[in-house]
Amino acid sequence: MKRNMKTYTFIIISFFLISNSFAQNENYPIPPKTNKLLFYIQRNLNANTIIYDAVFDKDGNLNKEKPIEVYWIRYAEQGQKMKLRRLDRMFAFGVSWKQVNDDDGLYKVKIxxxxxxxxxxxxxxxxxxxxxxxxxxxxxxxxKIYVLADMSGMWPTVEYLEVFGRNAKTKKKTYQKIPID
Structure with a gap:
């Protein structure tokens, strides 16, 4: 009985250590899942979340002039939607895109x-x-992407990104921690 208790305790402690190895804040709200939601970015600074939505025309096709809309959900305030500021668009969270083929709705995108x-x-x-x-x-x-930044200097310094997704074929969860030099 004593040995079983040690085994159970070890398993429970291991679970918590492994689950806490991801720095993303589990207390942050998860944005509502909609057909438009592509992905989102959260940061260690606060719960405010950057949302990347697909933009469709009236027929349900991606809008060729602007296929992606990026905006804040300001959870740390009143949960309101807010446009990205110019500096956010130009230096951090803005996107550029280029349509690869007119027929298949495929775009190359860069953050x-x-x-x-x-x-x-x-x-x-x-x-x-x-x-x-x-x-x-x-x-x-x-x-989703989680950004951990050091806020102690004049400008935030990104230490690493955590990238979360699902394998395109198997749908199994995928994860990568990317240190930033």
Whole structure:
């Protein structure tokens, strides 16, 4: 009996240690899942969340002029939606895109703060799109990014990103922690 109790205690402690190894704040609100939601970014600074939504025309196709809308949900305030400020768009959370092929609703997307990462916006059904990227070497549907930044200096310094998604084929969860030098 004593040995079983030690085993159970070890398993429970191990579970908490493993689950706490991800720095993302579990107390942060999760944005509502809609057909427009592509992915979101949360940071250690506060619960305010950057949302990346697909923009569709009246027929359910991606809007060719502006296929992605980026905005804040200000959870740390009153939960209101707010446009990105110019500095946020230009240096951190803004996006650029280029349509790859007119026929298949595929766009190459870049986040301003990390132009080295390839993201692909793909329409999968009317009024439904996903963002694809490599997460830990696996082609995945991007769900969220968590940014841990050191706020002690004059400007925040990003220490690492945690990227969460689902394998594009198997739908199993994918994860990658990316240190920033």
């Amino acid at each position: 301003v703060a990390d132009e080295s990462r390839d993201l692909w916006l793909k329409q999968v059904a009317p009024f439904k799109a996903i963002i694809l990227t490599k997460i830990n070497g696996e082609f995945s549907i991007l769900d």
